[in-house]
Amino acid sequence: MAKLVCTGNISLDGYICDESGGFDWSAPDDEVHAFINDLERPIGTYLYGRRLYEVMAYWETAGEQPGLAPVAVDYAAVWRAADKIVYSATLDAATTARTRIERTFDPRAVRELKLTAERDVSIGGPTLTAHAFRAGLVDEVVLFISPVAVGGGTRFLPAGIRVELDLMRERRFGNGAVFLNYRVRR
Template sequence: MGKLLYSMIISLDGYVADANGNFDWAQPTEDALTVTNDEMSNVGTFLYGRRMYEMMAVWETDPEVAAQSPESARFAETWCATDKIVYSRQLESTHTARTELVREFDPAEVTALKDTREHDLTVDGSTLAAEAFRHDLIDQIMVLVCPVTVGFGLAFWPKQRLNLELRQMRSFRGGVVYLSYDLLRH
């Protein structure tokens, strides 16, 4: 049985992008990427909304992105070898391998995926994750916190109470901190 993980890079004040949609500050160090890659080693499916999918597709479509560093290359290899489900009413088709386009997010289908998969799943993107949180589907949260505040933008955290138990915390050069939490059920 797989777990559903919510994983993103965020600002210290809890945003994945600033008010203009910029996230150029989200540049983790190589050692932080190593931890992220290690955490992704048991992931068999990425769940994306349209915007996150379009952003992440570069790991397959732009070789220069993977060539940035050894850990970038490692992530690109993992990304290309992993199944992806994109939830979108707007996309006509996807342009990457191992990618399925689904029109509606169905909590029952995601529950069935969790129950039938050997590997974990991730939900990436705060809008899609908020939907998964509403249906109590998320099991773990993993964040790389960058030492910057952006004041306002696209929030990482859903607008609901979450009770969390810290699993792991690591700090890296440049002030990036990795946090991993289990979501506690009421």
């Protein structure tokens, strides 16, 4: 059975983007990026909301850009190798390969995916992640905390989500970022 892993790059005060929608403060350096690449290699499917998918679609062609750092070229290959399911009521068509659109989040379908998938499943985006937490589908939480407080914006988790967690792994990076990996306590 595959795990459903909720991943987020967040500020110290728990935001995935600031009040203006920016998230450049969370851009990983090469050390963090290489670590992320290795964490993402086992992922077979990404579950995204529309907004996060539109950001991540960059990686479909990023590896072809001249002068891109080798660690970014590697991530582009990892990302392209996985399937993507995008939950959107407004998106007409996918702009990337190995991608399908679903109009609504169906917890039963995600539960079935977890049962049948040979590789782990990653979920991202605060609205979609909230649905998965409420349905009891999330198995692990992976956080990269950037050494910045942004004071407002879009929270990683919305209000009303209570989750008990057990710390499994942690790591500090030279740039001040911290990696935390939790198992959801059942």
